[in-house]
Amino acid sequence: MNALTRLDRTINLSDDEQMLLESVRALSRDLIAPNAQQIDRSGVFPQDNVDAINALGLNAMFIPEAYGGAPMSYTAYLECVRELSRACASTGVIWATNFHAIKPLIDFGTEAQKQRLLPVMVDGGLASLTITEPSAGSDATGMRTSFTPDGDDIVVDGSKIFITNGAHADLYLVFGKWSTIEDSKASISALIVEKGTPGLSVVREEDKMGLRASSTAALSFESCRVPRANLLGAPGDGLRILLASLNKSRPSVAAHALGIARAAFEDAVAYINERRQSGRRIVEFQGIQFMLADMATDLAMCERWLWHVAALVDADAADFGIEASMLKLRASDLAMRITTDAVQLFGGYGYIRDYRVERLMRDAKITQIWEGTNQVHRQLIGRSFMRK
Numbered sequence: 001m002n003a004l005t006r007l008d009r010t011i012n013l014s015d016d017e018q019m020l021l022e023s024v025r026a027l028s029r030d031l032i033a034p035n036a037q038q039i040d041r042s043g044v045f046p047q048d049n050v051d052a053i054n055a056l057g058l059n060a061m062f063i064p065e066a067y068g069g070a071p072m073s074y075t076a077y078l079e080c081v082r083e084l085s086r087a088c089a090s091t092g093v094i095w096a097t098n099f100h101a102i103k104p105l106i107d108f109g110t111e112a113q114k115q116r117l118l119p120v121m122v123d124g125g126l127a128s129l130t131i132t133e134p135s136a137g138s139d140a141t142g143m144r145t146s147f148t149p150d151g152d153d154i155v156v157d158g159s160k161i162f163i164t165n166g167a168h169a170d171l172y173l174v175f176g177k178w179s180t181i182e183d184s185k186a187s188i189s190a191l192i193v194e195k196g197t198p199g200l201s202v203v204r205e206e207d208k209m210g211l212r213a214s215s216t217a218a219l220s221f222e223s224c225r226v227p228r229a230n231l232l233g234a235p236g237d238g239l240r241i242l243l244a245s246l247n248k249s250r251p252s253v254a255a256h257a258l259g260i261a262r263a264a265f266e267d268a269v270a271y272i273n274e275r276r277q278s279g280r281r282i283v284e285f286q287g288i289q290f291m292l293a294d295m296a297t298d299l300a301m302c303e304r305w306l307w308h309v310a311a312l313v314d315a316d317a318a319d320f321g322i323e324a325s326m327l328k329l330r331a332s333d334l335a336m337r338i339t340t341d342a343v344q345l346f347g348g349y350g351y352i353r354d355y356r357v358e359r360l361m362r363d364a365k366i367t368q369i370w371e372g373t374n375q376v377h378r379q380l381i382g383r384s385f386m387r388k
């Protein structure tokens, strides 16, 4: 057993959680990892993988019991994200996005909203977190989508871009601006739009560098009428909801990145223990051992921080936004570095598509960009030490 495997053994999971994780590992090994290369090439949404995840009832782990769920810890959720992503980063993010989009409904929704909408997810629904617009990325407060109250309805107009699960979601958590509130930030509001609502359409799906089998869609809302009963909180509560939800999705994005990093590290270790040059295994060269030492040590430190932040969330800590930013920043930079080093350790073969490390390097890149780019996270972390 190596140091990383020993670290895995320290993850704080109950017996039920361990059992679920064993099922997720078996599914990852038997179906999701073997499918990964083919869906990366075809770019086809992996419905078989999603069906198999739903056969395990995995969404239920983040839905309260009162609405049909079987809740487990945030630590267990993150470990599921990491395991799925280690097998296939596209599949990992498809499933993780369900949590990112639905957690705000659980935390801020009314009883009636939860009774009506959460069973959709327990039954294997997909969800999208719908924030980004063509002219509002890092500064989401620049969004232009409008929510206009009209009797018992809200009329949604605008366009969103880069929406994960966008072409397949049953529920969309959409952020926009309440038309009768003048102040730009104070007008941000959040509502749930259900699949098939007239006026909601998928404009296109993007052809991407990595995560090629996950759906990334541009959406249009044209006079899209949504019942006012689907509004989360009050008009203007959107920014508060957005910030709270990002704090819980950023560790999940880190778990996704660390799954990719771990896969690349393990592939590299296996390869350099076999491949020989100059009469020796590649792993026997000291220069290579130094590379390996840096990769393994940084991975261990970052994984430990993942479980630290997970424990903060499980303990209902009130203030962990900077810890979550540090985690997202370091995990995603590390995923990019370890996947790049893994390609290097494979030599020319690393550049060939037959080997998984080529895909892992492409998959890793997005983790530095989404859920706040790493430039933005560096700013947030640095700013937190400024004296008032």
Ligand SMILES: Cc1cc2nc3c(=O)[nH]c(=O)nc-3n(C[C@H](O)[C@H](O)[C@H](O)COP(=O)(O)OP(=O)(O)OC[C@H]3O[C@@H](n4cnc5c(N)ncnc54)[C@H](O)[C@@H]3O)c2cc1C
Pocket: 097, 128, 129, 130, 131, 132, 136, 137, 138, 139, 161, 162, 163, 164, 165, 208, 211, 216, 366, 369, 370, 371, 372, 373, 374, 375, 376, 379
């Ligand atoms: C595959 C994929 C999936 C996605 N999934 C979703 C999703 O499900 N839901 C969703 O809402 N969005 C999603 N996004 C959008 C993603 O979150 C944004 O792309 C990201 O927030 C960056 O916004 P932008 O692309 O407009 O870049 P910009 O904000 O235009 O940034 C361009 C560059 O400028 C830098 N920059 C910007 N502002 C600052 C600043 N203040 N200080 C320093 N540097 C700065 C950035 O770091 C970046 O390097 C997804 C994107 C992709 C590619």
